[in-house]
Amino acid sequence: MWTIIHKMGSPPWFFRFSGVLVRWLLPITISLLVMGAFWGLLVAPPDFRQGNSYRIIYIHVPAAVVALAGYYVMALAGAVSLIWRIKMADITMRAAAPVGAVLTAIALVTGAIWGKPTWGAWWVWDARITSMLILFFLYLGVVALFEAYENKTAAARACAVLSLVGTVNIPIIYKSVDWWYSLHQPASIKFTGESAIDSSMLYPLLLMILAFYCLFALTVLLNMRAELLWAHRESSWLKQLAGGA
Amino acid sequence: MHPIRKQRLVLVSLMVVLSSVAIGLVAFALRDNINLFYPPADVIAGKAPTDRTIRLGGMVVEGSIERSETELDTTFWVTDYEGSVAVRYSGILPDLFAEGEGVVAEGMLDAAGTLVATQVLAKHDENYMPPEVAAALEGKTAPAERTALP
Numbered sequence: 001m002w003t004i005i006h007k008m009g010s011p012p013w014f015f016r017f018s019g020v021l022v023r024w025l026l027p028i029t030i031s032l033l034v035m036g037a038f039w040g041l042l043v044a045p046p047d048f049r050q051g052n053s054y055r056i057i058y059i060h061v062p063a064a065v066v067a068l069a070g071y072y073v074m075a076l077a078g079a080v081s082l083i084w085r086i087k088m089a090d091i092t093m094r095a096a097a098p099v100g101a102v103l104t105a106i107a108l109v110t111g112a113i114w115g116k117p118t119w120g121a122w123w124v125w126d127a128r129i130t131s132m133l134i135l136f137f138l139y140l141g142v143v144a145l146f147e148a149y150e151n152k153t154a155a156a157r158a159c160a161v162l163s164l165v166g167t168v169n170i171p172i173i174y175k176s177v178d179w180w181y182s183l184h185q186p187a188s189i190k191f192t193g194e195s196a197i198d199s200s201m202l203y204p205l206l207l208m209i210l211a212f213y214c215l216f217a218l219t220v221l222l223n224m225r226a227e228l229l230w231a232h233r234e235s236s237w238l239k240q241l242a243g244g245a
Numbered sequence: 246m247h248p249i250r251k252q253r254l255v256l257v258s259l260m261v262v263l264s265s266v267a268i269g270l271v272a273f274a275l276r277d278n279i280n281l282f283y284p285p286a287d288v289i290a291g292k293a294p295t296d297r298t299i300r301l302g303g304m305v306v307e308g309s310i311e312r313s314e315t316e317l318d319t320t321f322w323v324t325d326y327e328g329s330v331a332v333r334y335s336g337i338l339p340d341l342f343a344e345g346e347g348v349v350a351e352g353m354l355d356a357a358g359t360l361v362a363t364q365v366l367a368k369h370d371e372n373y374m375p376p377e378v379a380a381a382l383e384g385k386t387a388p389a390e391r392t393a394l395p
Contacts, residue, residue: 048379049341050369057373083253119366120339124349126281164257168265172272181280181302183349188371197373 009088011228012237018221025218032211040204047201056114058205061189062212064107067135068170070100070216074142075167078160090156091231093163094146095223099216101139108132119183127176128184131169138166282349286327288358295354301330302349302368310344323348323360334362341367 007013040058047054074096081089111129112122123129142159149155177186188197195202232238246254272279282302283293293299306322306329313319317336321344322329332350342348347368352361374382 045375045377047373048376054373079257082257083250118339118341118369120342121364121366124281124366127279161260164261165264167261168268172268180276181282181284183281183302183366183368185369185371188373196371198375198378200375201373 009086011088011232011235012241014088015225015228015238015241018225022218022221022225025214025221029211029214029218032207032214036204036208036211040201040208044201044204045198050118053114053117054201056110057201058208060107060110060114061205062208063103063110064132065209066212066216067100067103067107068173069213070096070103070220071135071138071163071167071170073220074100074139075163078163081156082160082164087231090152091224091227092220093142093156093159095220095227097139097142097146097159097163099219099223101136101143103212103216104132104136104139108136124183126182126184127180128173128182131173131176134169135166135173138162138169141166284325284327285323285330286325288330288354288360289328293354298351298353298363299360300349300351301332301360302347303330305342305344305346305348307344321348323350331359332362332365333359334365336365338365339367341369343367346370 007017036058041055044055046052074093077089077092077096080086081093108129111132115124116122142163145159145162146152146155149158176182177184189195189202189205197205229238282300285301285303287293288299288301293301301323303323303325306324309320309322311320318333319335319338320331320333322331324330332352334350334352342365347370349366349368350360350362351364351366355361
């Protein structure tokens with residue numbers, strides 16, 4: 001267990017390991033996305049009230065779910081960076097922030113596109129939507145804070161503090177529809193009891209959520225590899241790797 | 246664990262807990278402002294201000310929608326099953342606006358306690374199902390399924 005964690009912190013080992021992982025993850029992600037999109041957009045039945053416009057759920061919900069989960073990845077990396085001072089944790093945090101920002105933006109934009117025909121408004125300042133906008137700014141804040149520092153160790157520490165303080169927003173987003181009166185509906189997928197969404201629509205949705213998790217892992221890994229290449233551009237192990245190839 | 250790291254772990258945990266408590270207290274203090282709308286029972290009890298724009302949310306009462314023959318004027322009642330408030334609106338209603346469904350209306354209360362709405366939004370619930378399943382449910386348990394409050 002501990003040897004694996006120590007190895008993860010070693011750039012040459014991680015670079016090789018992530019290379020193998022990316023090679024597997026890329027075809028898996030693409031096939032899951034294609035399968036989920038085909039199933040959700042073409043095979044799944046239309047909704048009894050919304051007709052076909054509900055199908056945006058197959059992008060909106062996975063993007064939102066992974067945006068929330070991705071924040072925990074970033075915040076955990078921040079905690080590891082603060083406590084153990086592992087460089088790889090800094091790189092993970094830095095790699096996750098822009099991906100999370102894009103996913104949050106996708107959730108906000110698809111929500112607005114769905115909201116106009118369904119609710120009758122592009123944007124409403126209800127608790128769910130506003131807290132999601134805050135999440136978007138938190139992600140952008142981490143990206144900007146990293147760039148603001150010349151010293152990358154100091155940058156990582158500041159970003160770790162920001163992302164850890166921001167974690168309080170995640171349960172707020174998740175529970176906002178239950179704690180306050182909001183326009184956004186409560187969750188359709190329930191962990192306990194029967195889901196409020198019919199199984200013929202639920203299964204492609206779960207597949208798309210899985211696909212988005214893979215997409216997140218893939219893009220974060222690719223980001224980390226690019227970051228590693230830049231940080232170690234002068235090091236001997238990279239020169240060896242480049243020379244060998 | 247190394248004592249310095251243990252100390253940092255405690256500091257990080259404290260940071261997360263204290264910031265959560267701080268933001269939790271702020272959210273608790275501002276809960277009335279975070280709520281998007283007033284339920285009809287609060288409006289009837291006089292908890293909603295009458296001198297400025299408010300939002301009212303609830304279910305459209307079955308059989309209460311009255312449309313004008315010549316204008317876009319519509320009146321309907323909104324209920325939370327503890328009380329009902331009348332809404333008057335002139336304009337185009339969203340597609341999902343229907344009796345027995347959720348709605349959020351924005352406007353001002355007049356002297357008679359009717360909400361003169363400037364905007365009406367449909368509130369979609371969390372139920373998603375194919376038309377066949379809905380038709381099958383309609384025959385049996387549909388009304389019971391829909392009594393949940395927004």
